[in-house]
Amino acid sequence: AQSVTQPDIHITVSEGASLELRCNYSYGATPYLFWYVQSPGQGLQLLLKYFSGDTLVQGIKGFEAEFKRSQSSFNLRKPSVHWSDAAEYFCAVGVEAGYSGGGADGLTFGKGTHLIIQP
Amino acid sequence: DGGITQSPKYLFRKEGQNVTLSCEQNLNHDAMYWYRQDPGQGLRLIYYSQIVNDFQKGDIAEGYSVSREKKESFPLTVTSAQKNPTAFYLCASSPSSGANVLTFGAGSRLTVL
Numbered sequence: 001a002q003s004v005t006q007p008d009i010h011i012t013v014s015e016g017a018s019l020e021l022r023c024n025y026s027y028g029a030t031p032y033l034f035w036y037v038q039s040p041g042q043g044l045q046l047l048l049k050y051f052s053g054d055t056l057v058q059g060i061k062g063f064e065a066e067f068k069r070s071q072s073s074f075n076l077r078k079p080s081v082h083w084s085d086a087a088e089y090f091c092a093v094g095v096e097a098g099y100s101g102g103g104a105d106g107l108t109f110g111k112g113t114h115l116i117i118q119p
Numbered sequence: 120d121g122g123i124t125q126s127p128k129y130l131f132r133k134e135g136q137n138v139t140l141s142c143e144q145n146l147n148h149d150a151m152y153w154y155r156q157d158p159g160q161g162l163r164l165i166y167y168s169q170i171v172n173d174f175q176k177g178d179i180a181e182g183y184s185v186s187r188e189k190k191e192s193f194p195l196t197v198t199s200a201q202k203n204p205t206a207f208y209l210c211a212s213s214p215s216s217g218a219n220v221l222t223f224g225a226g227s228r229l230t231v232l
Contacts, residue, residue, distance in 0.1 A: 009159070041226070041228070043125075043209055043223035043224050043225045044162075044209070044211075044223040045223075046222075090161065106150075106167050106177070107221055108164075109154075110161055111159060111161035112161050
């Protein structure tokens with residue numbers, strides 16, 4: 001079954017500074033990878049996804065992520081954070097359609113990284 | 120606009136009571152999911168449904184039940200058998216099963232008094 005690890009529970013960044021959130025996955029086949037963001041008391045919003053092709057993917061709100069197969073990583077980056085970026089960020093891995101290697105359908109999520117922005 | 124509607128937003132329950140959380144989508148998605156979120160635990164899959172009149176257990180299905188009588192609706196019942204029901208519950212849908220973008224509702228917060 002697939003799994004996702006987000007090593008950082010909390011990260012504090014100054015407004016205007018660059019950001020990198022780490023994500024490592026474990027999966028026996030080609031991974032489908034996602035980053036979601038959640039504001040307090042709200043649902044999750046998709047930032048970006050990787051299915052195949054270019055390993056550097058662009059998302060909404062100025063975010064990007066790079067898939068590195070050799071490191072089993074899919075780290076999220078932003079060159080300059082804004083106070084409105086303060087939120088919970090989740091990395092997720094998905095099972096491709098028809099895959100029967102175990103695990104339920106849907107996405108498997110990491111435990112999240114709480115991003116704090118300092119003025 | 121298409122989306123997912125969860126209700127109620129907040130729900131309080133006494134111990135021993137069953138409660139049902141509503142999830143309705145107008146995205147014409149085939150697959151629907153229920154996740155539970157606890158602080159520091161991320162999202163854990165409770166149940167999912169790939170098609171009407173069919174559903175499967177996720178990782179933490181004990182103490183929960185679902186039905187999928189209509190394509191647009193996937194209600195979740197939290198039964199009295201669920202030992203720790205206080206949590207934030209998220210419903211999601213996707214066009215089909217497998218690796219797909221999930222669209223989430225705004226969530227329902229259940230508190231057991």
